[in-house]
Amino acid sequence: MKKISLFSGICCLLYPLFVSAVELSDQVTVNGFGTLGATKTTNDTLGLRPNISDDNVTFEQWNLASRSLAGVQMNVAWDPQWSSAIQLVHQKRVENSLQDSIQLATVSYLPTPEWAIRIGRHSPRVYMLTDTRNVGYGYLWTHPPMEFYGQLQTTYIDGLEIGYTRQFDDADMLRATLCGGKTDMWMAYPGYSFEADFGQSVGLTLEFEHQAWTFRGSASVVNNQNQWVDQLLRQPWNQYNAAGLSGAASVADALDTEATLMAFYSLGIAYNDQNWIIQSELSRLNAESKIVPDTVAGYLSIGRHINEFTPYIMYSRIHTSSSDYSLPADVSYYAQYSNQLNYLANTSLLFLNSRFDQEGVAAGVRWDINSHLALKTQWDRKFISAGGNHLWWNTGGTDSSVEDIFTINLDFVF
Numbered sequence: 001m002k003k004i005s006l007f008s009g010i011c012c013l014l015y016p017l018f019v020s021a022v023e024l025s026d027q028v029t030v031n032g033f034g035t036l037g038a039t040k041t042t043n044d045t046l047g048l049r050p051n052i053s054d055d056n057v058t059f060e061q062w063n064l065a066s067r068s069l070a071g072v073q074m075n076v077a078w079d080p081q082w083s084s085a086i087q088l089v090h091q092k093r094v095e096n097s098l099q100d101s102i103q104l105a106t107v108s109y110l111p112t113p114e115w116a117i118r119i120g121r122h123s124p125r126v127y128m129l130t131d132t133r134n135v136g137y138g139y140l141w142t143h144p145p146m147e148f149y150g151q152l153q154t155t156y157i158d159g160l161e162i163g164y165t166r167q168f169d170d171a172d173m174l175r176a177t178l179c180g181g182k183t184d185m186w187m188a189y190p191g192y193s194f195e196a197d198f199g200q201s202v203g204l205t206l207e208f209e210h211q212a213w214t215f216r217g218s219a220s221v222v223n224n225q226n227q228w229v230d231q232l233l234r235q236p237w238n239q240y241n242a243a244g245l246s247g248a249a250s251v252a253d254a255l256d257t258e259a260t261l262m263a264f265y266s267l268g269i270a271y272n273d274q275n276w277i278i279q280s281e282l283s284r285l286n287a288e289s290k291i292v293p294d295t296v297a298g299y300l301s302i303g304r305h306i307n308e309f310t311p312y313i314m315y316s317r318i319h320t321s322s323s324d325y326s327l328p329a330d331v332s333y334y335a336q337y338s339n340q341l342n343y344l345a346n347t348s349l350l351f352l353n354s355r356f357d358q359e360g361v362a363a364g365v366r367w368d369i370n371s372h373l374a375l376k377t378q379w380d381r382k383f384i385s386a387g388g389n390h391l392w393w394n395t396g397g398t399d400s401s402v403e404d405i406f407t408i409n410l411d412f413v414f
Contacts, residue, residue, distance in 0.1 A: 029075045035136040037067030037409040046384075047393030048405060050143065051150045053186045056092040057393040065092045067143060067409055071134055073104065083108045089134050094186040103134060103156055118161040124154060125161075125177050125205040126218045128268040128281055136411035140277060140366055142378040143407060145299040145316035147360055148281055150391045157181040157201060173209040178202075183222070198262075199225035216268040224260045224289060233348050240341070247328025251345075254325055254352055260288040277303040277310065291351040293390075294322040303366075310366040317359040320388065325352040357388025364407075373412050380405035 040062045041048045047057030050066065058066045069091035077083045087104035106120035123130045127148075132138030133155065159181015166174045180202040203220030234255045240248035266283040282298040296319050303312030327335070327345055335342040364378030384392070386400040 027077045030072065031075075031414065032070075032072045033135045033137060033411075033413045034070040035067055035409050035411050036064075037136075037142065037407060038062050038064050039066040039405065039407045041406075042404045043401070045395050046389055046401065046403060047395065048146075048403075049150075049391075049393050050146070052391060053094065055094050055393070067136070067407065068092075069134065071103070081110045083110075106161075114165055116161075116163040116165070118163075119159075121156050121158050122161055122179070124157050124183070124201075124203060124220065125179065126203060126220055126264060126266055127283075128214075128216060128270060128279060135413065136376075136409055137372075137374055137413045140279070140301065140303050140310060140312055141314065141362070141364060142376045142409045145301075145314060145360065145362070146382075146391055147316035147318040147356075147358060148283065148297045148299050151285070151295060151297065151318065151356060154183050154185050154198065157183045159201075171209075171211045173207075175205075175207040177205045177207075179205075197225045197228075199223040212271050212273040214268075214270040214272075216266075218264075218266050220264050222262045222264070224257050224262055224287075224292070229255055229257050229291060229351065233344070233351070236344055237348070245330060245334065247331040250328050251331060251348055254290045255348060257289045257291060260292075262287040262289070262292055275305055277301075277305065277312070290322075290325060291354065293320040293354055293356060295320050295356050297356075308368045310368070312364055312366070314362040315360070316362075318356045318391070320355040320357055324355075324387075325349070353387070354390040355385075355388045356390050357385035358391065359383050372414055373410070375408075375410050377408045378406075380407075 039048065039058045041058055041060060044059050047059050048066070049055070049057050056063075056066055069089055071087060071089040073085060073087040075083065075085045084107045085104055086102065086106075088101050089103045090101060093100055102121060104121055104123070106118045106122050108116060108118045110116050123133070127133075129139055129144055129149070133144065133149070136142070157179060159179065161177060161179040163175060163177040168174070180200070182199060183201055184197045199222065201220060201222040203218060205216065205218040208215045234252045237248045237252035237255065241252065263286045264283065266281060268279070268281040270279040271277070278301065280298065280300040283296070285292070285295045285297075287294060297317065299314060299316035301312060301314040303310045327349070331341075331345060335345045360380055360382045362378055362380040364376060367375045369375060382403045382405065384401050384403065389401070
């Protein structure tokens, strides 16, 4: 990926000071957004990353690419019922193909004012930041809490979405959304990365807005079709089993991911008036496959509007509820005498015992310079349990640790 030049960065910063959305015609509107950010941590072995599909890692040195991105969205209203939209986001990723840069590409049809049908690529509506996860200006913090959003690396679904909206009065609104389709994502680990195929998914979301309050609940199920783990790990274990190592069959079964289901449930609540901004989400992930840990995650954020400044604090936590996997006795014994078997065993345990166990506190302040530009700064302290650092880029060690993160962002929209 090419780095954003200093000139391009300055242009991005100055442009939103003078312009708003660009209307190319009565039917076509172009909007843009972006973040110029810098992040550093206090650790040289645990690398900070936005989510577990990202290899854009931050250690003790300031990283200008970790939070920086630029995006543009074009909306076309063909008539009162038909419209289309496309969104491109440029940021550092494992894979920077055009396909991965397209975060939104839909055709929408409104048969009535209440019903909406969208087909194409759209964001899964499983969390509060569905519409603004890439738009830093749209949320309070420098970055979403990693304990909740770090495990949610799926940013889009290719499929169908059907929504129903009921407006009760000027302040109350109920929306129900049913979506289904196919999704995949990249998984990144030190030394290698791979694209995981999650197959078909279906989800239901209910949202209710009452004055300054927003409530959201969602449930989704994904059919895991990941064959990469089968090719990398299960096939070698099957070969060891055929050669007479009986415990290898148990490891191969534990690594089975094909046609396994994952269920994700979330609840969210938000309050935002002229004085306070409060937001909280809770989630639970249950998976049939042993390589996907069962987790419980959540956060609570409280901010206070003081003119153009909004100081805030936040607490977040994630915990893995599934138990660790232990290698069969004969596998552990023979792995001592075979480098090849030992490497295979350790790699398999990396997948089978991937744990998320940490909590964090954060404090920051947002300065809304104008209606297009916001400057934010934030300090995080993370308390990571022993063996629970799977959200991080681990280059050595599984001991418990306490890490500090410092972030400053300039977010803009136009």
